[in-house]
Amino acid sequence: MAGVQVSNVSRSFGAHKALDDVSIDFADGGFYALLGPSGSGKTTLLRQIAGFDFPDSGRIAIGGESVERVPVEKRRIGMVFQNYALFPNMSVADNVAFGLSVRGEAKAVIAAEVQRALDLVQLGKLGSRRPHQLSGGQRQRVALARAIVTKPRVLLLDEPLGALDKALRVDMQIELKRIQREIGITTIFVTHDQEEALTMSDRIGILRDGRLVQEGPPEEIYDSPKSEFAATFLGDANILRGDTTGTGIRLPDGTAIAAGAGATLAAGAKASCAVRPERIRIATNAGSADQTNGNMLRGQVSKRIFAGNNSTYFVERDGQTLKVIVQNTGIERLAEGQDVMLSWSPESTVLIAAN
Amino acid sequence: MATTRILEWLGRVYVWLLLAFLYLPIIIMALMSFNVSPFYQLPFEWTTEWYASLWQNDQLISATWNSIKIAVITTVICTVLGSAASLALYRYEFRGKKFLQALLFPPIAIPWLITGTAMLIFFFGVGIGRGLFAILLGHVALALPYVIVVVSARLQTFAPELEEAARSLGATQWQVTSRVTLPWIMPGVIAGGLFAFAVSFDQFVVSYFLSTPGQTTLPVEIYAAIRKGFTPEINAVSTIIIVVSMALMLLTARFFKFGGEK
Numbered sequence: 298m299a300g301v302q303v304s305n306v307s308r309s310f311g312a313h314k315a316l317d318d319v320s321i322d323f324a325d326g327g328f329y330a331l332l333g334p335s336g337s338g339k340t341t342l343l344r345q346i347a348g349f350d351f352p353d354s355g356r357i358a359i360g361g362e363s364v365e366r367v368p369v370e371k372r373r374i375g376m377v378f379q380n381y382a383l384f385p386n387m388s389v390a391d392n393v394a395f396g397l398s399v400r401g402e403a404k405a406v407i408a409a410e411v412q413r414a415l416d417l418v419q420l421g422k423l424g425s426r427r428p429h430q431l432s433g434g435q436r437q438r439v440a441l442a443r444a445i446v447t448k449p450r451v452l453l454l455d456e457p458l459g460a461l462d463k464a465l466r467v468d469m470q471i472e473l474k475r476i477q478r479e480i481g482i483t484t485i486f487v488t489h490d491q492e493e494a495l496t497m498s499d500r501i502g503i504l505r506d507g508r509l510v511q512e513g514p515p516e517e518i519y520d521s522p523k524s525e526f527a528a529t530f531l532g533d534a535n536i537l538r539g540d541t542t543g544t545g546i547r548l549p550d551g552t553a554i555a556a557g558a559g560a561t562l563a564a565g566a567k568a569s570c571a572v573r574p575e576r577i578r579i580a581t582n583a584g585s586a587d588q589t590n591g592n593m594l595r596g597q598v599s600k601r602i603f604a605g606n607n608s609t610y611f612v613e614r615d616g617q618t619l620k621v622i623v624q625n626t627g628i629e630r631l632a633e634g635q636d637v638m639l640s641w642s643p644e645s646t647v648l649i650a651a652n
Numbered sequence: 653m654a655t656t657r658i659l660e661w662l663g664r665v666y667v668w669l670l671l672a673f674l675y676l677p678i679i680i681m682a683l684m685s686f687n688v689s690p691f692y693q694l695p696f697e698w699t700t701e702w703y704a705s706l707w708q709n710d711q712l713i714s715a716t717w718n719s720i721k722i723a724v725i726t727t728v729i730c731t732v733l734g735s736a737a738s739l740a741l742y743r744y745e746f747r748g749k750k751f752l753q754a755l756l757f758p759p760i761a762i763p764w765l766i767t768g769t770a771m772l773i774f775f776f777g778v779g780i781g782r783g784l785f786a787i788l789l790g791h792v793a794l795a796l797p798y799v800i801v802v803v804s805a806r807l808q809t810f811a812p813e814l815e816e817a818a819r820s821l822g823a824t825q826w827q828v829t830s831r832v833t834l835p836w837i838m839p840g841v842i843a844g845g846l847f848a849f850a851v852s853f854d855q856f857v858v859s860y861f862l863s864t865p866g867q868t869t870l871p872v873e874i875y876a877a878i879r880k881g882f883t884p885e886i887n888a889v890s891t892i893i894i895v896v897s898m899a900l901m902l903l904t905a906r907f908f909k910f911g912g913e914k
Contacts, residue, residue, distance in 0.1 A: 347820060349816060349819075368819075369816075369819045369820050370819045370820070370821075370822050370823060370824060371822075373822070374820060375820070375821075376816075376817065376820040378813045378816070378817060379813075380811065380813060382811065382813035382814050382816065382817035383817075384814060384817075384818070384832055385814075385836070386832075386835040386836060395818065395821050395823070395831075396821035396822055396823075399818075399821065399822055399823040399824070399827045399831070400822055443817075443821065444820075444821075447821060447822065453820075
């Protein structure tokens, strides 16, 4: 087991900069998510760490040892592929045994290790099956068992749950987390699913256009995003733009918004504030609004989407649509077209430098 | 329903007619190889004298051995070279690759008569001349594109992640190829090998151009024998070949389900 250090790694394909000076420190035993839209470079970064591709510049170290020019077969990593990539001509047990077998381990050792790995992923009795006889979730488990049976230094997962349906995906998220804790392996997980990143990982790295946008624990990124992109890509956010006053911003119509979190900026520059939809209170008029909240905006409900336990209100103000999520407490439901007062606290407001 | 039954009946008749069209000439030939009369005269009288005299016909026997040897060597060379070439075309990107791949197809379409003439002139030009070695070279050149096309088609269905997965598990390039890639393309390799064998063993035109009186193959020898005067020995040798090759085909079909791989 070992940590992974990625330092100033760049990689171009022709004129396209797939990775641009990316540095991340993956601590030993942690569960990391690399999150980003398609084309953000997250899979390219994973392939550099795996050793399928080498960086143009920069350094990659696994357990303190430089590996950026070591090919994948010598890196002692375990990898789970998006489509599982199980060997169709081999049984489940032979699939899992492959890594030990190419290494020339003794037959008895292989058999015992394979059984242990299959037991760990709860497929102990299916060793003699062929991959095509398994369900999607079972194939996923075989792929995982195959990747960890060789005791790799780091486990790499490339959108491993993407091909599963929603219910199974949630099961596998829990399962994956359990197995990762049990063997304590450093795990790097590529996903474009923000919910998956939030629920599973200890830390998240958000990538965009080949650059690392922000890195940190899920709560930190969610509560204090450092860019509009991070705010809107990880979770939902309302973005208000204006000129900074140092402790907040002034909107074009003169309304002041106080921000209790985020960057410290010199007054006068362009800046924006991010507010999560669930942090905003919605009231029918100024009188019933919570005055202690500090930030207030008047608007008009344009649309309501009922989702059972909550409702999302789309509120128009000054040419912008704001999103507000309200828990369904059964007390009050607002009609479309109704004038409302929105309020939220400065602590829920993150000041972000204009990008 | 009456119409369904008629359609069913028509279908069955159609299949039998088709099989008769394919097999009747062969069956007649096989029967005549056991008939006493050398001139296809009935009534049918059983004999094995043509098979016995076949063993005396040194020319025919030696031509048969030549054909078998050349076909086997052609199959081995084409299967190995062709599969390796397909793998190379699949794995690597290099300058002129598209051009090279496009060049693989014309030899299949060029009439063998023209290819044969070209080879004859060329082999004389470079000093190889005619004979069994020239025939072997010719057959390899003819059969190689078939193997590459068949194996490449099989490789198109191969998921490249399988090789990556094998490498991530520590497999060397050779282990990846022998344990993951080759098992996957094996049906294609076998099919390509059968093609190569058939192209070589059936080859008349090119072999005719490149053979010399002592160094010849079975089709050329049969042609020469028919021109001299037909003997039922030809029926006998043809029957043996048909039985052996059909047995081989059935065996292969039994062990490899072409296209049905999961």
